[in-house]
Amino acid sequence: MPRLPALLGVLLxxxxxxxxxxxxxxxxxxxDLRALVEAVGGDRVAxxxxxxxxxxxxxxxxxxxxxxxxxxxxLLVRIGLDHEPWLARPxxxxxxxxVLPLGAGDVDVSSGIxxxxxxxxxxxxxxxxxxxxxxxxxxxLDPENARVMTATILGGLARAAPADHATFTANRARxxxxxxxxxxxxxxxxxxLAGRRVVVTHDSWPYFxxxxxxxxxxxxxxxxxxxxxxxxxxxxxxxxxxxxxRLIIAEPWSNPAVVSQVAARSGARVVxxxxxxxxxxxxxxxxxxxxxxxxxxxxxxxxx
Numbered sequence: 001m002p003r004l005p006a007l008l009g010v011l012l013x014x015x016x017x018x019x020x021x022x023x024x025x026x027x028x029x030x031x032d033l034r035a036l037v038e039a040v041g042g043d044r045v046a047x048x049x050x051x052x053x054x055x056x057x058x059x060x061x062x063x064x065x066x067x068x069x070x071x072x073x074x075l076l077v078r079i080g081l082d083h084e085p086w087l088a089r090p091x092x093x094x095x096x097x098x099v100l101p102l103g104a105g106d107v108d109v110s111s112g113i114x115x116x117x118x119x120x121x122x123x124x125x126x127x128x129x130x131x132x133x134x135x136x137x138x139x140x141l142d143p144e145n146a147r148v149m150t151a152t153i154l155g156g157l158a159r160a161a162p163a164d165h166a167t168f169t170a171n172r173a174r175x176x177x178x179x180x181x182x183x184x185x186x187x188x189x190x191x192x193l194a195g196r197r198v199v200v201t202h203d204s205w206p207y208f209x210x211x212x213x214x215x216x217x218x219x220x221x222x223x224x225x226x227x228x229x230x231x232x233x234x235x236x237x238x239x240x241x242x243x244x245x246r247l248i249i250a251e252p253w254s255n256p257a258v259v260s261q262v263a264a265r266s267g268a269r270v271v272x273x274x275x276x277x278x279x280x281x282x283x284x285x286x287x288x289x290x291x292x293x294x295x296x297x298x299x300x301x302x303x304x
Contacts, residue, residue, distance in 0.1 A: 053278030080110035107156035
């Protein structure tokens with residue numbers, strides 16, 4: 001019996017919301033997730049992305065200030081799957097049980113997403129690189145997936161700050177109205193490109209391609225993160241010439257020498273798209289990311 005008050009205190013603490021007031025401290029693993037959390041959370045959240053907009057998402061060094069924010073975070077919002085193999089170490093160092101996998105503040109936004117390439121058998125490259133053994137992780141590049149992602153984010157925010165549930169719901173509704181308008185706009189603009197065959201530098205674009213009717217013929221990287229060999233480049237450019245592929249989708253971090261070489265050999269035009277919010281100044285938020293990419297693609301395709 002003497003232990004009963006202490007036990008009740010522990011149970012009440014466990015049942016209490018994770019956050020005690022003020023702006024909810026949220027850490028995300030990408031700038032895209034930061035943008036979506038800000039859209040749903042509004043002024044009720046203070047959000048930091050661990051990764052910059054242009055980075056290698058599979059090898060990230062966490063700074064001491066970021067580790068401190070992980071220690072104090074109410075929520076960690078992540079891409080999930082095997083997109084963030086670097087994350088386990090800083091989570092252990094931070095020692096914040098809320099944001100550990102399956103903790104009350106762990107928000108894995110891959111939940112509910114229809115994954116592509118999930119049935120592809122992938123062997124780890126002998127020359128380094130990375131492998132998405134659970135499916136392609138770049139699912140945020142289908143803007144329609146933001147509907148599911150923001151629902152998951154809303155759930156996480158509401159668990160941490162239940163008093164703000166109505167505010168989060170209203171914020172998400174406003175974001176979805178902008179998203180629906182954007183989807184209609186982007187679909188109209190991209191309709192003439194349906195069936196257009198493209199080559200990409202990195203396997204980031206299957207979700208975008210499916211949404212807007214592009215056909216990704218190949219990636220310049222023979223495996224994700226592995227530079228192409230002279231032999232693979234020769235085979236690729238031959239295939240592009242024979243197949244009439246006239247468009248290459250590059251990213252701001254792509255190797256310009258390799259991309260220029262492929263373009264020169266194949267006769268294809270290069271268009272640089274932003275794979276994440278903030279990768280280009282015009283891609284300031286989630287909607288602007290797709291406004292920019294759709295405009296650049298349609299302009300590049302129309303110039304042929």
